[in-house]
Amino acid sequence: MDSLLVFLGGVDSFPVWILSFLAVIALTAFLTRGKHAPFRGRIIICVSLLFLAFAFFLLSFGLEEIEAVGSSARTAPRLWAAGLAFFTLDQLRRTLLGKAPEDPKTGDVQRVLLAAAIVAFSLWGMEIVGYLISSGGMILLLLLLFGERRLFILLSLTGGWMLFSWFVFIRLLHLSLPAGIYFG
Amino acid sequence: MDLFSHLLDGLGALMGITPLLVIMAGVAIGILAGAMPGISPSMAVALLLPFSFGMTPSMGLVLLCAIYLASNYGGSITAVMVNTPGTPSAVVTAFDGYPLTRKGDAGTALGVSLVASVAGGFIGIIILVLFSAPLARMALKFWPAEYFALAILGLSTIASLGGGRWLESFMAVLLGLLLNTIGLDPLSGVSRFTFDVVRLYDGFSFIPVLIGLFALSEVFSGIESGEVGIPPVQPDKERSPWPTVREYLKLKYSMIRAGILGTVIGVFPGAGGTIASFIAYDVEKRLSKDPDSFGKGAPAGVAAAEASNSSSVGGALVPLLTLGIPGSSSAAVLIGALMIHDLQPGPELFTRHPEVVYTLFSSLFVANIFLLLLGLLGARLWIKAALIPKRLLYPMIFAFSFIGSYAVRSSLFDVGVCLVFGLLGWLLSRSKIPVSPIVLGMILGTMIEKNLRTTIMMGGVSLFFQRPLSLTLLVLAFASVVIPFIREKKRTGGGL
Structure with missing residues (x-):
C-alpha cells in the first residue's frame, strides 16, 4: 500500500x-x-x-x-x-433530480479552443524563439482568428506590442523575459 | 497639541520643489506599477527601494510610502477596464467595476474607485495619526485563535460573493482551499501533492491564478459568446462620463464605513488590503437596500472595495511604525527601507526620530492629493481605452496576462498555470459556479490552516471558544453565513 x-x-x-x-x-x-x-x-x-x-x-x-x-x-x-x-x-x-439550472446554450466553443491552442502554442514557442517574437506571433494569429483583416492594424498592433514590451518590460523594468534558445 | 505641531513641522519639511517632486514621482510610479498585473504593491516598493538609498531617510520613506499608497489604487484601473486586477486587493473592485464598464459606464467606475481610494486613504491616515498607539496595543492581543477567527470571518463573505448560489459557492471556496494545500506544508515543511515537481513546492503563485480566473476566463467567455464581432458599448454622449458630486455624496457612508473597517483590518499583521476589501464589500452589500445590484455594477461595491484597500495602507503602517511588525508584505519591505537608513521601527522611532515619522504622516496627506490629481488626468485616457473593440483588445489581454504571470517568479510554468486557470474559470462560469470564492479560498487558505493548527497545538480546539475576541469573531462569522441563508430559504421556500 x-x-x-x-x-x-x-x-x-x-x-x-x-x-x-x-x-x-x-x-x-x-x-x-x-x-x-x-x-x-x-x-x-x-x-x-x-x-x-x-x-x-x-x-x-x-x-x-x-x-x-x-x-x-x-x-x-x-x-x-x-x-x-x-x-x-x-x-x-x-x-x-433536475433541480439545478440546465447547461447554457453552446456558443463558439471551437473558436475558444482555437484561441487556447494559439496561446498554448505561443507559450511553448517562448522557450524557443523568446517572448517578443512568440507574443507578437500570438497577437497576429489571434487577431486573424477574431476576424481582423486590415493589414495596418495587424502589423501596428503586433509590432507595437513587441516594441512596447521590449522598452517597458526589458529596458525599463529589467524583467528577464524568456529570450529563447536562439537569442538567449 | 504636540501632535499638530509635529504634523505642521512635517508639512513644513515637504514644502519645496524636491520633496513635492519625490511624492509626485512616487504616486505616478505607484499608479503605473499597480495597474500592471503581476507587479504587486510590495514588488513595486521593493523595485524602487534602491532609489531611496541616496536620499535622506525622510525622503526615502516618503517616496516608498507614496508608491505603496498609489499602487493600491493603480490595481483598480485594470480591474475596472479589463477585469484584470492589477493587485490582489483590487479583485473585489472588479466585481462591480467591470460590469459598469461593460455597460458603457467606465467613467463612473473609475471616478468612484479614485474618489473612494482617496477618501479611504485620508481615513486611514487620520486614524494612523490619531490612534496609532491604542490600535497597536489591540493588535498585540491577537493570538492564532483570533487570526483563525478573522480568516473565517473573511471566508463567510462567500455568502455575498456567490450571488445567492450557496451550494456552488461552498464548492468553489473548498476547491480554492484544497488547491491552496499544494506545496510545502506551512508548519512542518512536508511536501504535499507536488508530484515531485519542484515548481509546485511553493504552491500555485497567486497572481497567475488570479489573472487566469478573472481575466482569461472572461476573455474565453467573450470569445464563446461572439463578443469579438460586436462593437463596444458607446458611452452616453448626453451625460458626462464622470459621476456628479451628488452621486459621490450618495456613497459617502459606504466610503467612511469601508475606510474605518479597512484601517482596523489593515492593523492586524498578515490581514492586509485584500481581506479588508472582501469584508468591507460584504458589509456594504448586507447594509444595502438593493443587495441584488452588487456584482452587476453597483457603485457602492466599488466604493467599499477601494476605500477599504486604500485605508488599509494607513492601518498597516500602525504596527510597522509603533511595534516594528509589518501589517502587510509591502510594510515588510518598508521595514527593510527603515533599517537601511539606520532607523529601528518601534516605539523609539517616535521619540528618537519624530521628524521622520511626522514628515511621513504629512507626506501621506500630500500623496493623497497628488493621487486625486494624477488619477483624474489618467482616467480620461482609461475611459478611451474602453472603446477599443474586443477583437483588438483580447489579444493584448492575453499578451499582458503572460507578462503579469511571468513577472512574479520569472517562470513559464506560471504562465501555463494562468492559461489552465483561465480555461477552468471559463468552464465553471458556464455552469454558473462562481470563481470569486475560489480566489477567496486560496487567499485565506494558508492563514486558516496555519492558525488552526497552531491553536490546536497551543491548547486544543477549546481555545477558540475560551478567548472572548476569537469567540466573538467566530459567532459573527457564523451569523453572517446563517442569517442570510435562513432569510434566503424563507424567500425562496426551501432549497439551497
Whole structure:
C-alpha cells in the first residue's frame, strides 16, 4: 500500500492520473445521454470535482508525518476534500433530480479552443524563439482568428506590442523575459 | 497639541520643489506599477527601494510610502477596464467595476474607485495619526485563535460573493482551499501533492491564478459568446462620463464605513488590503437596500472595495511604525527601507526620530492629493481605452496576462498555470459556479490552516471558544453565513 501511495504521489504517476480522469469523464459523458443530456456539463464538473477530492484524500495518506511539529500536514487537505465531496455530492443529487439550472446554450466553443491552442502554442514557442517574437506571433494569429483583416492594424498592433514590451518590460523594468534558445 | 505641531513641522519639511517632486514621482510610479498585473504593491516598493538609498531617510520613506499608497489604487484601473486586477486587493473592485464598464459606464467606475481610494486613504491616515498607539496595543492581543477567527470571518463573505448560489459557492471556496494545500506544508515543511515537481513546492503563485480566473476566463467567455464581432458599448454622449458630486455624496457612508473597517483590518499583521476589501464589500452589500445590484455594477461595491484597500495602507503602517511588525508584505519591505537608513521601527522611532515619522504622516496627506490629481488626468485616457473593440483588445489581454504571470517568479510554468486557470474559470462560469470564492479560498487558505493548527497545538480546539475576541469573531462569522441563508430559504421556500 505504501509503495502504491509513493508511486501515486510521484511524477511518474501523471499518465495514470490523466488516463483515469479522462476515463471517468468519458464514462460520465456516455451515461448522461438521454434525459440528463441538458445537464451534462454540470454533471461532468461535479464528477471532476469529486475525482479531485478523492485524489487529494487518497494522496493525503502518503504525506509524511512529523511528530515533533505536533500537528499533521494531512489535516487540512482531508478536511477540505471531505467538505468538497459533501457539497459536490449534494449538487450532483440536485442536478440528477433536475433541480439545478440546465447547461447554457453552446456558443463558439471551437473558436475558444482555437484561441487556447494559439496561446498554448505561443507559450511553448517562448522557450524557443523568446517572448517578443512568440507574443507578437500570438497577437497576429489571434487577431486573424477574431476576424481582423486590415493589414495596418495587424502589423501596428503586433509590432507595437513587441516594441512596447521590449522598452517597458526589458529596458525599463529589467524583467528577464524568456529570450529563447536562439537569442538567449 | 504636540501632535499638530509635529504634523505642521512635517508639512513644513515637504514644502519645496524636491520633496513635492519625490511624492509626485512616487504616486505616478505607484499608479503605473499597480495597474500592471503581476507587479504587486510590495514588488513595486521593493523595485524602487534602491532609489531611496541616496536620499535622506525622510525622503526615502516618503517616496516608498507614496508608491505603496498609489499602487493600491493603480490595481483598480485594470480591474475596472479589463477585469484584470492589477493587485490582489483590487479583485473585489472588479466585481462591480467591470460590469459598469461593460455597460458603457467606465467613467463612473473609475471616478468612484479614485474618489473612494482617496477618501479611504485620508481615513486611514487620520486614524494612523490619531490612534496609532491604542490600535497597536489591540493588535498585540491577537493570538492564532483570533487570526483563525478573522480568516473565517473573511471566508463567510462567500455568502455575498456567490450571488445567492450557496451550494456552488461552498464548492468553489473548498476547491480554492484544497488547491491552496499544494506545496510545502506551512508548519512542518512536508511536501504535499507536488508530484515531485519542484515548481509546485511553493504552491500555485497567486497572481497567475488570479489573472487566469478573472481575466482569461472572461476573455474565453467573450470569445464563446461572439463578443469579438460586436462593437463596444458607446458611452452616453448626453451625460458626462464622470459621476456628479451628488452621486459621490450618495456613497459617502459606504466610503467612511469601508475606510474605518479597512484601517482596523489593515492593523492586524498578515490581514492586509485584500481581506479588508472582501469584508468591507460584504458589509456594504448586507447594509444595502438593493443587495441584488452588487456584482452587476453597483457603485457602492466599488466604493467599499477601494476605500477599504486604500485605508488599509494607513492601518498597516500602525504596527510597522509603533511595534516594528509589518501589517502587510509591502510594510515588510518598508521595514527593510527603515533599517537601511539606520532607523529601528518601534516605539523609539517616535521619540528618537519624530521628524521622520511626522514628515511621513504629512507626506501621506500630500500623496493623497497628488493621487486625486494624477488619477483624474489618467482616467480620461482609461475611459478611451474602453472603446477599443474586443477583437483588438483580447489579444493584448492575453499578451499582458503572460507578462503579469511571468513577472512574479520569472517562470513559464506560471504562465501555463494562468492559461489552465483561465480555461477552468471559463468552464465553471458556464455552469454558473462562481470563481470569486475560489480566489477567496486560496487567499485565506494558508492563514486558516496555519492558525488552526497552531491553536490546536497551543491548547486544543477549546481555545477558540475560551478567548472572548476569537469567540466573538467566530459567532459573527457564523451569523453572517446563517442569517442570510435562513432569510434566503424563507424567500425562496426551501432549497439551497
